[in-house]
Amino acid sequence: MGAGRINASRGPADGVDRAIPARRRLAAAWWTLALGLIVPLILLATWLAAALLGQLPEQILPPPWAVFDTLSDIIGDGTLASSIATSLQRVAEGFAAGALAGLVLGTAIGLSKALRETVDPLFLAMSQVPTLGWMPIVILLVGIDEGLKIIVIGWSAFIPVVLNTSQGVRDVPQAYVELGRVLSFSPWSRLTTIILPSAVPSIFTGLREGLANSWQTLVAVELIASFEGLGYLMAYGRQLFQLELVLAAMIAVGLIGLLIHGLLTLAETHLQRWRPEMPR
Amino acid sequence: MSLITFAGRGPLSRGTRRSALPLGTIGRHLRPFALPAALLAAWELAAHAGFVDARFLPPLEAVLARAVAEIGHGDLAANLLASLQRDLIGFAFGGTAGIFLGLVIGFSPLAQRLLGPLLLVHRQIALFAWVPLISMWFGGGETGKIVFIALAAFQPSLINTWQGVAAIPRSYRELAAVLTLGWLDFARLIAIPGALPQIFTGLHSALIYAWTTTVGAELLLNIAPGLGGRMNEGQHLFHMDLLLLCILLLGGVGVAFNIIAGGLERRLLRWRTP
Amino acid sequence: MKFAQIAALLGGLLAAAPASAETLLRIGYPGTGIDDRPYAYGDYIAAAHVQQLVEAEFKDLPDVKVTWTFFRGAGPALNESLAAGQLDFAAGLGDLPSIVGRSRGLQTRYLASAGSHDALYLAVPPDSPLKTVEDLKGHKVAQFRGTNLQIATDRVLEKHGLTEKDIRFVSLDSNAATAALVSGNVEASFGGSEYLDLAKRGAVKIIYSTKTDDPTLGRNSGLLVTAAFEQAHPDYTARVVHAFVKAARFASDEANRQAVFELWSKAGLPVESFEADFKDERLAHRVSPLVDDFIIARYKDQAERAKAYGLIKKDVDIDGWFETKYLKQALSDLKLETFWPSFDAKGRKVSEGEVETTKAATN
Numbered sequence: 001m002g003a004g005r006i007n008a009s010r011g012p013a014d015g016v017d018r019a020i021p022a023r024r025r026l027a028a029a030w031w032t033l034a035l036g037l038i039v040p041l042i043l044l045a046t047w048l049a050a051a052l053l054g055q056l057p058e059q060i061l062p063p064p065w066a067v068f069d070t071l072s073d074i075i076g077d078g079t080l081a082s083s084i085a086t087s088l089q090r091v092a093e094g095f096a097a098g099a100l101a102g103l104v105l106g107t108a109i110g111l112s113k114a115l116r117e118t119v120d121p122l123f124l125a126m127s128q129v130p131t132l133g134w135m136p137i138v139i140l141l142v143g144i145d146e147g148l149k150i151i152v153i154g155w156s157a158f159i160p161v162v163l164n165t166s167q168g169v170r171d172v173p174q175a176y177v178e179l180g181r182v183l184s185f186s187p188w189s190r191l192t193t194i195i196l197p198s199a200v201p202s203i204f205t206g207l208r209e210g211l212a213n214s215w216q217t218l219v220a221v222e223l224i225a226s227f228e229g230l231g232y233l234m235a236y237g238r239q240l241f242q243l244e245l246v247l248a249a250m251i252a253v254g255l256i257g258l259l260i261h262g263l264l265t266l267a268e269t270h271l272q273r274w275r276p277e278m279p280r
Numbered sequence: 281m282s283l284i285t286f287a288g289r290g291p292l293s294r295g296t297r298r299s300a301l302p303l304g305t306i307g308r309h310l311r312p313f314a315l316p317a318a319l320l321a322a323w324e325l326a327a328h329a330g331f332v333d334a335r336f337l338p339p340l341e342a343v344l345a346r347a348v349a350e351i352g353h354g355d356l357a358a359n360l361l362a363s364l365q366r367d368l369i370g371f372a373f374g375g376t377a378g379i380f381l382g383l384v385i386g387f388s389p390l391a392q393r394l395l396g397p398l399l400l401v402h403r404q405i406a407l408f409a410w411v412p413l414i415s416m417w418f419g420g421g422e423t424g425k426i427v428f429i430a431l432a433a434f435q436p437s438l439i440n441t442w443q444g445v446a447a448i449p450r451s452y453r454e455l456a457a458v459l460t461l462g463w464l465d466f467a468r469l470i471a472i473p474g475a476l477p478q479i480f481t482g483l484h485s486a487l488i489y490a491w492t493t494t495v496g497a498e499l500l501l502n503i504a505p506g507l508g509g510r511m512n513e514g515q516h517l518f519h520m521d522l523l524l525l526c527i528l529l530l531g532g533v534g535v536a537f538n539i540i541a542g543g544l545e546r547r548l549l550r551w552r553t554p
Numbered sequence: 555m556k557f558a559q560i561a562a563l564l565g566g567l568l569a570a571a572p573a574s575a576e577t578l579l580r581i582g583y584p585g586t587g588i589d590d591r592p593y594a595y596g597d598y599i600a601a602a603h604v605q606q607l608v609e610a611e612f613k614d615l616p617d618v619k620v621t622w623t624f625f626r627g628a629g630p631a632l633n634e635s636l637a638a639g640q641l642d643f644a645a646g647l648g649d650l651p652s653i654v655g656r657s658r659g660l661q662t663r664y665l666a667s668a669g670s671h672d673a674l675y676l677a678v679p680p681d682s683p684l685k686t687v688e689d690l691k692g693h694k695v696a697q698f699r700g701t702n703l704q705i706a707t708d709r710v711l712e713k714h715g716l717t718e719k720d721i722r723f724v725s726l727d728s729n730a731a732t733a734a735l736v737s738g739n740v741e742a743s744f745g746g747s748e749y750l751d752l753a754k755r756g757a758v759k760i761i762y763s764t765k766t767d768d769p770t771l772g773r774n775s776g777l778l779v780t781a782a783f784e785q786a787h788p789d790y791t792a793r794v795v796h797a798f799v800k801a802a803r804f805a806s807d808e809a810n811r812q813a814v815f816e817l818w819s820k821a822g823l824p825v826e827s828f829e830a831d832f833k834d835e836r837l838a839h840r841v842s843p844l845v846d847d848f849i850i851a852r853y854k855d856q857a858e859r860a861k862a863y864g865l866i867k868k869d870v871d872i873d874g875w876f877e878t879k880y881l882k883q884a885l886s887d888l889k890l891e892t893f894w895p896s897f898d899a900k901g902r903k904v905s906e907g908e909v910e911t912t913k914a915a916t917n
Contacts, residue, residue: 130494137523216407246416261404
């Protein structure tokens with residue numbers, strides 16, 4: 001939900017109201033930015049002041065400069081870069097595996113009622129089990145290597161992708177499919193030309209949720225058992241009571257999350273552009 | 281959340297395509313059980329035929345026997361209750377905090393401008409990234425676990441409440457102005473009832489998230505009575521039957537929560553015309 | 555109000571401390587028994603716990619409630635509890651975590667030693683090709699980070715020309731490490747006496763032990779109290795030390811050797827593993843509460859090395875940490891001033907101890 005869109009009725013897709021002159025819009029944008037920064041800046045200032053006045057016991061919150069030092073340390077010696085690389089690679093591999101499998105199963109379920117009735121109950125039941133709940137079993141079966149991470153992360157992406165893809169495929173208006181049949185499209189062409197494109201918004205929602213899940217699961221999995229990565233940095237910091245390391249790693253996690261969120265929003269807006277408004 | 285809307289959705293007739301299986305109506309009713317039954321049969325077979333290491337795949341009777349033993353004189357029930365207790369307390373704190381803040385932000389554009397970006401960034405920090413910090417501030421015992429679970433419940437509750445209030449059509453606000461309703465009356469008579477469905481969706485989501493996080497909290501923080509602790513034990517001692525039992529319980533509680541929350545939502549919102 | 559204060563207030567509310575004039579005396583032990591059962595082993599703290607000596611000490615004060623908490627997360631988890639104000643005594647806290655805590659501003663007082671010369675073992679799967687510490691280079695090794703196992707391991711590595719960066723360490727608690735080792739998820743694991751029973755059963759192979767190496771490579775642990783509790787209740791602190799010294803007396807007497815092993819076996823390890831752990835070693839070698847020059851030197855040394863290995867960021871003042879007046883009082887009350895031998899900084903004996911002449915019971 002973007003800020004300032006409360007009372008927007010069906011405006012233009014990109015939320016820009018061209019009735020207001022550009023200069024006023026720019027001023028409004030700056031003002032929004034400024035307001036949004038007030039509270040974080042106040043918190044930061046309080047933190048700084050408390051640390052400078054010696055009011056902040058180290059074990060609650062280290063001084064900001066200590067966190068900054070640690071950050072520059074781990075950036076300097078490459079630890080941060082390699083940790084981020086490892087974590088991102090894990091997310092990419094897990095997400096790719098889960099999303100691909102999810103797309104295939106989701107489409108199949110969406111298309112075939114028989115399959116849906118067979119698979120649904122079991123799938124739904126399994127998806128009620130928290131992803132982390134599977135970890136002890138998976139650890140027992142495959143150990144604590146990369147395989148564990150790919151499987152668990154993949155599973156967390158798999159569920160929303162299947163659910164949303166199958167929903168999207170089922171929601172394709174019958175009229176379109178009928179039209180395809182009337183025009184003698186082969187089942188494969190019907191799938192690729194009519195059904196899948198129509199289901200894109202739902203599929204995208206599923207992928208988006210899957211990616212968000214993957215990132216969340218990655219951190220949890222790395223905290224539990226790993227040799228490297230951002231979660232490992234945090235676990236290490238926790239074991240050695242180095243809050244600065246934990247905070248530095250958290251900042252990295254937050255920034256990457258923000259980046260992913262931004263990219264997905266961008267992609268979503270882009271996708272919305274070519275789609276005309278669907279009749280509901 | 282797509283998971284919730286999935287159950288029971290979709291038009292009844294999907295065209296003239298006939299079912300590929302020739303079993304007719306009886307087959308249709310049996311279908312939901314076909315796959316689980318087949319899998320269970322395969323499992324029994326594999327366990328007994330010795331294809332797989334017995335440690336990894338105990339026969340079904342073993343799991344059942346374990347269940348009976350645990351219910352009889354084990355403390356699995358107590359563990360389950362301990363987990364549920366943490367979960368519900370955390371959910372209560374986090375859910376109410378989320379509703380409260382969501383209402384504030386939904387009603388006040390200023391609050392939204394001030395807190396919106398901060399909350400957006402907070403959303404991007406993976407939930408489990410907070411574990412080390414929370415365990416350092418609150419310790420790894422009950423307090424820490426409950427705070428963490430509350431944090432998990434806070435997020436969906438906040439977002440949905442906020443959206444619910446934000447979605448109140450402008451015409452309603454204008455109507456309130458026309459009827460010279462005070463701010464409080466507007467909130468009480470129009471806005472909150474209007475946002476209620478979304479608020480409930482948020483609480484439903486929060487309930488599920490809280491349960492999901494409870495397991496994680498127990499695995500990552502101090503050992504204490506709870507399902508997470510039993511799962512740890514099962515993993516370390518290679519007790520697959522215990523692990524499977526715990527999985528069943530985890531899923532069972534999840535299903536129960538979904539049913540209860542769904543039922544409550546439907547009853548409490550009966551007065552609304554869709 | 556600062557966020558931290560709000561957080562602490564919330565934490566206090568949630569913790570729901572019992573009302574009225576009850577004083578809680580919260581003891582924490584960094585470790586658990588096999589499959590996480592709440593028992594300790596290997597030191598006199600365990601003896602005090604099983605024999606309920608601390609509780610007995612406060613029998614005449616019904617308002618004082620003694621609680622024991624066993625931390626699966628060992629030293630680091632105990633530190634977190636200390637930081638959150640949830641513990642009063644840390645009994646048996648390892649050298650590294652207590653040093654780390656102090657370097658992070660945790661206000662504690664070191665009352666007595668809870669053990670020294672604790673052995674470190676390196677275990678591998680029985681069919682492993684790894685034979686020496688040097689072989690570990692580049693392999694996946696389990697180690698409980700933040701505990702005194704870590705600093706002991708780092709020193710062993712240093713002695714064999716390696717650093718932490720040469721090894722792919724994963725942090726796992728004792729039970730998880732054992733499971734990982736047995737199932738082949740890690741190629742080696744550094745740990746304590748819990749591996750001896752496994753080695754005996756052939757589930758693992760022990761390829762290195764500090765018992766056969768430099769004696770300063772052993773691990774230490776201590777009995778600590780929070781400065782807050784000590785200032786508020788110096789009399790209770792004295793009683794607690796009194797109880798623990800009694801336990802130490804019992805657990806270091808060779809005549810009680812078998813009884814002590816059996817007491818420790820409540821943690822789930824068989825008596826044989828303690829026999830193997832203490833082979834050719836007198837109980838008193840490890841079980842002694844004295845804070846003599848050797849202990850002080852050990853801790854100073856560990857602090858320096860911790861800084862050198864990057865485990866702590868700044869120098870730690872060790873001298874101002876020790877508060878031995880309660881120990882001295884307890885020793886004099888129990889007439890144990892000359893019971894234990896004391897050593898100088900280099901490990902040479904400075905004074906004799908009666909415990910060295912006690913004999914194991916003949917079976």
